[in-house]
Amino acid sequence: MKELVELSVKTIIINRNEFLSVKGSIDTNVYYIESGSLRLFVLDDDDEQVIRFGYQDNLIVSMDSFLTGKPSNYFIQAIKKTVIRVITRQQVDNFIKNEKNQIYWIKILENLALQQLEREIDILTNSPIERYNRVLSRSPQLFQQIPLKHIANYLRMSAETLSRLKKS
Numbered sequence: 090m091k092e093l094v095e096l097s098v099k100t101i102i103i104n105r106n107e108f109l110s111v112k113g114s115i116d117t118n119v120y121y122i123e124s125g126s127l128r129l130f131v132l133d134d135d136d137e138q139v140i141r142f143g144y145q146d147n148l149i150v151s152m153d154s155f156l157t158g159k160p161s162n163y164f165i166q167a168i169k170k171t172v173i174r175v176i177t178r179q180q181v182d183n184f185i186k187n188e189k190n191q192i193y194w195i196k197i198l199e200n201l202a203l204q205q206l207e208r209e210i211d212i213l214t215n216s217p218i219e220r221y222n223r224v225l226s227r228s229p230q231l232f233q234q235i236p237l238k239h240i241a242n243y244l245r246m247s248a249e250t251l252s253r254l255k256k257s
Contacts, residue, residue: 090148092193094121096184097174109165109173116151116161117178125171126234129163130242139243141208142168144234152201168235212245220244221254 100123103109109127110116120127126144129151130137140163143149154161155178185191207227214220221244224231231240232255241251 090121090146090197092190093119093148093176093181093184093197094174096180097121097176099175101173101175103167103171103173105167105169107167109167109171110151110154110161111164112162113160114154115158116154116165117158119148119150119155119176119178119181120165121174121176122147122149123172123174125173126168127165127171128168128235128239129165131162131164137242139239141204142231142235142239142243144230148197148201150201168239217244217246217250218254220246221251 103125109120112132120143122143122145124145126142127149128139129141129143129149130139132138141149143165149165151161151163151165153159153163158178181194185194207223211220211223214223224240224244237251237255238248241248244251
């Protein structure tokens with residue numbers, strides 16, 4: 090990931106609860122999180138549904154807008170003060186002109202696709218304990234970086250249910 094992050098010539102800081110990107114905006118950047126945390130979510134009848142998180146040393150992107158150049162369906166919001174390196178689509182396009190870098194970029198995209206597939210399994214798994222255990226085994230650091238209320242939303246359960254599962 091180091092090679093990709095080195096493309097960035099811009100660092101931004103967003104404060105807690107500020108939006109990095111909102112639904113309806115065109116966002117063709119990839120973001121590398123140096124510190125802090127973000128959540129990517131959609132609105133469903135005024136209910137927020139967390140799709141993924143980003144925290145230190147992770148990438149986050151409005152993939153729909155990045156790939157199509159069209160308005161995104163996603164919001165990206167800071168959970169706490171976050172320092173972000175911005176990598177533009179043009180920088181990525183120039184980077185992948187080199188065949189070695191194309192392979193590297195494909196691996197990044199494959200990883201993002203696999204994460205999304207894991208997410209779909211999480212949503213489709215019926216038992217709250219199964220969802221909790223899957224996420225805990227895959228991303229234990231999540232529980233140190235992200236408030237429980239957001240993790241509970243991501244897992245499609247109440248904060249009280251998540252709290253009980255954590256205790257057991």
